[in-house]
Amino acid sequence: MLTERAQILLKTLVERYVAEGQPVGSRTLSKYSALDLSPASIRNVMADLEDMGLVTSPHTSAGRVPTALGYRFFVDSLLTIQPLNSKEMSQLEEQLHADDPQRLAANASQLLSDLTRFAGVVLVPGRRSTAFRQLEFINLSEKRILLIIITAEGEVQNRVLLTDRAYTPSELTRAANFLNQNYAGKTFADVRRLMQDELQQLHQDINGLMNLALTAGSAALAPNRDDLVMSGGHNLLKVNELSSNMERLRKLFDMFEQKTSLMQLLDISQRAHGVQIFIGGESEVDPLDGCSVVTAPYKVNGEIVGTLGVVGPTRMAYERIIPIVDITAKLLSSALSFH
Numbered sequence: 001m002l003t004e005r006a007q008i009l010l011k012t013l014v015e016r017y018v019a020e021g022q023p024v025g026s027r028t029l030s031k032y033s034a035l036d037l038s039p040a041s042i043r044n045v046m047a048d049l050e051d052m053g054l055v056t057s058p059h060t061s062a063g064r065v066p067t068a069l070g071y072r073f074f075v076d077s078l079l080t081i082q083p084l085n086s087k088e089m090s091q092l093e094e095q096l097h098a099d100d101p102q103r104l105a106a107n108a109s110q111l112l113s114d115l116t117r118f119a120g121v122v123l124v125p126g127r128r129s130t131a132f133r134q135l136e137f138i139n140l141s142e143k144r145i146l147l148i149i150i151t152a153e154g155e156v157q158n159r160v161l162l163t164d165r166a167y168t169p170s171e172l173t174r175a176a177n178f179l180n181q182n183y184a185g186k187t188f189a190d191v192r193r194l195m196q197d198e199l200q201q202l203h204q205d206i207n208g209l210m211n212l213a214l215t216a217g218s219a220a221l222a223p224n225r226d227d228l229v230m231s232g233g234h235n236l237l238k239v240n241e242l243s244s245n246m247e248r249l250r251k252l253f254d255m256f257e258q259k260t261s262l263m264q265l266l267d268i269s270q271r272a273h274g275v276q277i278f279i280g281g282e283s284e285v286d287p288l289d290g291c292s293v294v295t296a297p298y299k300v301n302g303e304i305v306g307t308l309g310v311v312g313p314t315r316m317a318y319e320r321i322i323p324i325v326d327i328t329a330k331l332l333s334s335a336l337s338f339h
């Protein structure tokens with residue numbers, strides 16, 4: 001446990017370092033902490049904080065900077081959240097109203113980048129395995145049938161089936177009625193499982209058509225991969241702590257290009273409720289070692305479907321970034337649910 005004055009000095013040190021980007025000395029701490037302490041007392045507290053791994057001294061300076069552990073203590077115990085100003089709120093609300101979901105994700109990612117001056121990321125959920133609401137078969141030619149699938153969400157998918165024989169209109173109607181009456185509201189995988197026995201009892205004449213329909217329907221409504229929408233990666237080139245290490249920067253941009261590690265991190269965040277903060281090595285993603293990732297899940301009609309966040313240096317204004325991420329997630333949820 002830290003004493004109250006150690007907490008005040010650590011909070012002051014983090015805030016000054018975030019604001020100025022320079023190691024913080026005892027004179028600065030004395031000026032900004034409002035504590036009536038001698039320089040020697042401040043140095044003693046700093047030495048204790050250093051022993052605890054919360055701050056470190058760069059070789060070239062008498063001042064100190066926070067470690068990842070120091071930022072973690074600050075975020076968990078000392079942070080005072082800064083509400084967004086009315087201009088920022090207006091900017092978010094104007095850009096995140098009900099619209100095409102793909103464009104909304106792009107808007108959210110761009111806004112996160114614009115407001116934080118770091119990289120904004122949004123994990124867009126791929127389609128999960130979808131249930132159908134209604135099927136219809138239409139004869140196109142002797143051995144070509146159009147399968148029309150209406151999903152539970154109202155999306156329409158068409159697939160052409162190539163059959164080994166011609167089907168009469170009454171056979172097509174009977175097959176569609178059978179599937180609609182018995183299986184509407186289920187996924188094609190469920191239907192295939194449930195129909196294993198019934199297919200044998202059905203008239204052999206429409207068995208072939210049923211199997212073709214189930215295979216085509218499964219492919220049409222198969223889950224697709226999540227995707228990552230990213231904006232403002234170039235902003236990180238302007239961050240001294242990152243741009244001074246070209247090898248680290250290259251690895252970071254390789255990771256942005258590959259997307260996989262970042263998507264896995266955002267996927268983990270999706271299982272948590274509310275804002276998650278990964279500082280430095282906590283993400284267990286090597287290129288993010290000098291970075292922090294602030295994430296929040298977003299929902300559609302109350303169900304978590306994706307995650308968004310900000311990637312920036314560990315030296316970021318957490319008190320400002322956290323509410324930006326949190327409110328963007330809430331507004332995106334609201335816009336998607338309305339849509």
